[in-house]
Amino acid sequence: MSPGSGVVVVGAGQAAVQLAESLREAGFTGPVTLVGEEPRPPYQRPPLSKEYLAGKVTPEDLVLRGEWFYADRGVELLVGRRAVHLDRAGRRLTLDDGAVLSYGHLVLATGARPRPLPIPGADLDGVGNLHTLGDAQELRERMESARDVVVIGAGFIGLEFAAACGARGVSPVVLDVAGQVMGRAVSAPVAAHFAERHQRNGTRLLLGRTPVELTGRGGKVGAMRLADGESLPADMVVTGIGVLPNVELAEAAGLETADGIVVDQYLRTADPAVSAIGDCAAFPDPRGVGRIRLESVQNAADQARCLAAALTGTARPYTTLPWFWSYQGDLRLQIAGLSTGHDHTVVRGEPDEGFSVFCFREGSLVAVESVNRAPDHMAARRLLTAGIRVTPDDLSDPGFSLRTQLTRAAAAPARHQPRNRGTPSGTGAA
Amino acid sequence: MPKVTFVQPDGVETVLDLPAGSTVMRGAVAAGVRGVVAECGGNLMCATCHVYTVDGAGDVFAAMTDDEDELLDCTAAPRRDTSRLSCQLGLTEGMDELVVHVPGAQT
Numbered sequence A: 001m002s003p004g005s006g007v008v009v010v011g012a013g014q015a016a017v018q019l020a021e022s023l024r025e026a027g028f029t030g031p032v033t034l035v036g037e038e039p040r041p042p043y044q045r046p047p048l049s050k051e052y053l054a055g056k057v058t059p060e061d062l063v064l065r066g067e068w069f070y071a072d073r074g075v076e077l078l079v080g081r082r083a084v085h086l087d088r089a090g091r092r093l094t095l096d097d098g099a100v101l102s103y104g105h106l107v108l109a110t111g112a113r114p115r116p117l118p119i120p121g122a123d124l125d126g127v128g129n130l131h132t133l134g135d136a137q138e139l140r141e142r143m144e145s146a147r148d149v150v151v152i153g154a155g156f157i158g159l160e161f162a163a164a165c166g167a168r169g170v171s172p173v174v175l176d177v178a179g180q181v182m183g184r185a186v187s188a189p190v191a192a193h194f195a196e197r198h199q200r201n202g203t204r205l206l207l208g209r210t211p212v213e214l215t216g217r218g219g220k221v222g223a224m225r226l227a228d229g230e231s232l233p234a235d236m237v238v239t240g241i242g243v244l245p246n247v248e249l250a251e252a253a254g255l256e257t258a259d260g261i262v263v264d265q266y267l268r269t270a271d272p273a274v275s276a277i278g279d280c281a282a283f284p285d286p287r288g289v290g291r292i293r294l295e296s297v298q299n300a301a302d303q304a305r306c307l308a309a310a311l312t313g314t315a316r317p318y319t320t321l322p323w324f325w326s327y328q329g330d331l332r333l334q335i336a337g338l339s340t341g342h343d344h345t346v347v348r349g350e351p352d353e354g355f356s357v358f359c360f361r362e363g364s365l366v367a368v369e370s371v372n373r374a375p376d377h378m379a380a381r382r383l384l385t386a387g388i389r390v391t392p393d394d395l396s397d398p399g400f401s402l403r404t405q406l407t408r409a410a411a412a413p414a415r416h417q418p419r420n421r422g423t424p425s426g427t428g429a430a
Numbered sequence B: 001m002p003k004v005t006f007v008q009p010d011g012v013e014t015v016l017d018l019p020a021g022s023t024v025m026r027g028a029v030a031a032g033v034r035g036v037v038a039e040c041g042g043n044l045m046c047a048t049c050h051v052y053t054v055d056g057a058g059d060v061f062a063a064m065t066d067d068e069d070e071l072l073d074c075t076a077a078p079r080r081d082t083s084r085l086s087c088q089l090g091l092t093e094g095m096d097e098l099v100v101h102v103p104g105a106q107t
């Protein structure tokens, strides 16, 4: 970083706020500026599709950090301003009001935006998506009077929205072109369990069905037509069909993009003065091959921590274990690791009390998905982080417990401990 | 209005007047108190809102649930008898002066 110049962050979301916090914690004293196009100070997105829609929290409850945070740490927060041009040679960022900010290091934390629905009628009144607090406010208002709610996309956001509808006495229809809910993000046993619960709670789930058109009268949506000819009444349609990373600024500045802004394991682009973190960053998968992009609070926050360390002189590669949660009605899903490409699963626990699905790829444990079983999740995170070996054979032992495995590994960190059939599962948790 | 004092590991204190109905975690986050990360926003998913209450505070706050108990086994800083997750510490009208200690690490 050139002396006397500061860090400018484009995007004032989860990643940006954590970066500012971690920079100051690490003793960085230069100027830190966050630029965000949304009209309000940074807030949390996860509750938008959960507690906020269910009417359990107010916008004030969603703030990521209060005003004092920025003032106290000397972080300049510019909201309602969009970065429109990046001049890398001159190290200058231009905002939509013409202001120009010089930087020593520029961080792209631009996040992602909802994928537009590629069918006719997507622009009708009553069709919306759920990404910002503004979107959630609009949906919450519409829910008051909606009769026929249709959700396109049975991913995390679509299903969370469906559960929130249920909490408000509205039974939605949820449709997806895929044959299982939550796409390939979860294993088949978890998908099946969630599908069954949503249906039991009154959601009509249409899997393997394709919407082809939304129709309406007077500019307002009234129905959804499917490829097989069926037509469903719909006076409110919410789409949750994935997101597209916000890469335009980087692309126009000549930086490489490929489903995200391409960065190395230190989260740097090819320009040593520009990094990218959070939902917009495509980084090398430390546990696999190729590049991945993750959409989670954990990834945004941990990448911010990693980058702050690098910018203050202690660069380390980004290797943090991914973890994720979703909350749908009374189902709490927590995922440790990435289950992509798993070829074997072992289920432990009972559907009604909580269970965990252990996902293996070529004999190695790659992810653990826990439903209403927080202790498994926390133990799994530690096991996977430490690279402690767990085999399908271990799991077939009724006495096996993740915690015992952890304790045993801690006692002898260098060796893989042989399974001990005599060990009782201390907590009875796994 | 409950008055909550947050004590940092180095002894620095922040005193906040917080509204009843809120939680210790929300108050800390809104004020930007160092050391309360609260990554999951109060959903009992992350254990990054860990605090130490003072001895005897167990009677002031609602008892901990099994979920909280289990998450507390996984905090970044060591668990103590006084450990709680601050998102589960609801503030009520009757509370007067409360003190919580922020641990040195949350992640």
Ligand SMILES: Cc1cc2nc3c(=O)[nH]c(=O)nc-3n(C[C@H](O)[C@H](O)[C@H](O)COP(=O)(O)OP(=O)(O)OC[C@H]3O[C@@H](n4cnc5c(N)ncnc54)[C@H](O)[C@@H]3O)c2cc1C
Pocket: A010, A011, A012, A013, A014, A015, A016, A035, A036, A037, A038, A044, A045, A046, A047, A048, A049, A081, A082, A083, A084, A109, A110, A111, A112, A130, A131, A132, A157, A246, A249, A277, A278, A279, A280, A294, A295, A296, A297, A298, A300, A323, A324, A325, A326, A327
């Ligand atoms: C409804 C919903 C529910 C979710 N639930 C969960 C969950 O349960 N668990 C979980 O782990 N994750 C969840 N997520 C995902 C999580 O919120 C994101 O992964 C996280 O917010 C990513 O942080 P970020 O900083 O990369 O991007 P964001 O927080 O999206 O911030 C990026 C910001 O940059 C702004 N921006 C973009 N371009 C510009 C520009 N040129 N100039 C200025 N500003 C710009 C954007 O407007 C945006 O405000 C959810 C997301 C949504 C939308």
Ligand code: FES
Pocket: B025, B038, B039, B040, B041, B042, B043, B044, B045, B046, B047, B048, B049, B085, B086, B087, B088
């Ligand atoms: S904020 Fe995540 S457990 Fe309290």
